[in-house]
Amino acid sequence: MIPRTDPRTESDQVGARHGWPQALVTVLAALFAMAVTATLGLWAAGATGLPDGAFPRVVAATVVTAVGGTVELSGNAGSLADTSAGLDVIPLSVTLVGALVLGAGFLRPLRHRAVASTRELAGWAGGLLALWLLVLIGVSLVARQTFSLSLGDSQLGDIGEELGASPKIGFETDMPLTLLFGVLWAAGVLVLALLVSRGAPLPPKLLRFQESVRPAAYAMVGLLLAYVALGVVIGVVVAVTRGHAAETFAVVLLGLPNLVWLAFTLGLGVTWNGQVEGPFGLPMPHVLDEVLRGPDVSSLNVRTLADQDGRVWWLVVLAAVLLLVAAFVLAARSPRQTRAWQHAMHMAVALALTVLMICLLGRITAHFGLSVLGIGDLGGDLGGELSLLPELWSALGLALLWGLVTGFLGALLARPVRRRGDMP
Incomplete structure (x- = not known):
């Protein structure tokens, strides 16, 4: 019994x-x-x-x-x-x-x-x-x-x-x-x-949405964490080989995703507009400070950074490789009957939402000023200003384009992989 x-x-x-x-x-x-x-x-x-x-x-x-x-x-x-x-x-x-x-x-x-x-x-x-x-x-x-x-x-x-x-x-x-x-x-x-x-x-009513949403969400989170992991490795290497260990670990422990996710968007071709003036500054890499420092707003993208350091073009290669890996993971975790163009659409939407999140969370504005008896200026030597804001609509357009291309290629690469017919 x-x-x-x-x-x-x-x-x-x-x-x-x-x-x-x-x-x-x-x-x-x-x-x-x-x-x-x-x-x-x-x-x-x-x-x-x-x-x-x-x-x-x-x-x-x-x-x-x-x-x-x-x-x-x-x-x-x-x-x-x-x-x-x-x-x-x-x-x-x-x-x-x-x-x-x-x-x-x-x-x-x-x-x-x-x-x-x-x-x-x-x-x-x-x-x-x-x-x-x-x-x-x-x-x-x-x-x-x-x-x-x-x-x-x-x-x-x-x-x-x-x-x-x-x-x-x-x-x-x-x-x-x-x-x-x-x-x-x-x-x-x-x-x-x-x-x-x-x-x-x-819940049972939401099970039908997991086939399209969960693989894309997993791929995007994995992509962001991969950038963070690379940033940690680079930070440790910089601290050991170039000194300034305290400054480097401060950046890693407080603002590492701010930098590596900014680098990700720059690799996609996104432009950020910013300005650094006075005692404020971006701690590292110093090339960011060199491009943005001045009395006027400057454009920050791979072209302006490459004028200071040509190695910046590797950001484009890194973004392309990791996006292709993310697209492969998305396709490999999706149901077998999902077509290549559907993978491309899922990747494009997921990447656009990810870039939107980075643009909203990664922006920076700071200012300080002091004037005593009219001596000093709230925006002059006794003050400072720091700003970094994305060109949002062009960023989303680039994300959609990259998502469509890498999503389609990732689906083709994942064809030999045995994928699940149903998602648990």
Whole structure:
């Protein structure tokens, strides 16, 4: 006699695998990973020397910006002076680490399942997002500080000291926007994790979409991680062979995806417009700073970079090779009946969405200015400006073109590979 399984018992066991304790562990693990990455990166950048014990608060602000939150800068130099400051940049190394840990924690209790109900997935994701919201509130409250800036041994510094116009700059979190974008970021991570994983269950009504979406999502995530892996190898080699190890590891731990994904778009032919002026600068590679530094906005693409270093043309070769590999992976993981032109369309749409994400997350704007008694200019020697913005529509057009070509070629290369008839 075959024993019968009580469906309520099975349901209870499923719920036990991803209840509130598991959700809390997942959220805290993601926060811990992001905080450690930010701490090490800021330590390598020399931020431990900030006054008034501000280092932990700067770490908290870095985590806030990493999830799309907003940190507002403010300046105050008394009634005889004026200050202006602003910063809009996402430390994508911290973002990526948090996304990988959060996504892995979300998928872990769902392994070895073919199908899951919408209610079950929504409940599990909702618990994670609720705890993540509470964590964001706590981090946002910590991420605030005010610094006093030294003008140095200059005439302006002496005047400012005599008149009590010592400049100060501070930061604090815009709580509503941080909570909104932080939760949207976490929700996006969970959705992407479901799309990328072959073993994660989907509700029955969504199973028909996985044949076209999951292979493309997997291929794009693999492509982005391949660039990051190459960047880590290059960073280690540069640190060992050329010195400046602390500066190099600061870039790797805080903004490596910012650089390597920028290099990916440049390899596709995308143009970014930017300007570097004053004390600001792009830490590495220095060729970026050489192209962008000046009083006017400059165009950053493979042609302008090649004027400084001809090896930049290898970015085009690298992009072509890795895109072809991604297209092959997409075709090899797709159902056998999918035609070559369909692979090309899937690749084009996926690549366009990927480039759109890079363009939205990779843009940078920063400025700082100080004027005391009219001496100094908010955009002059006592200030600085840094900007890097993509030409979005041409970037998307190039992504679609590259996707169509490599998607079709990848489908032809994958024909000898035995592909699955059905996706689990």
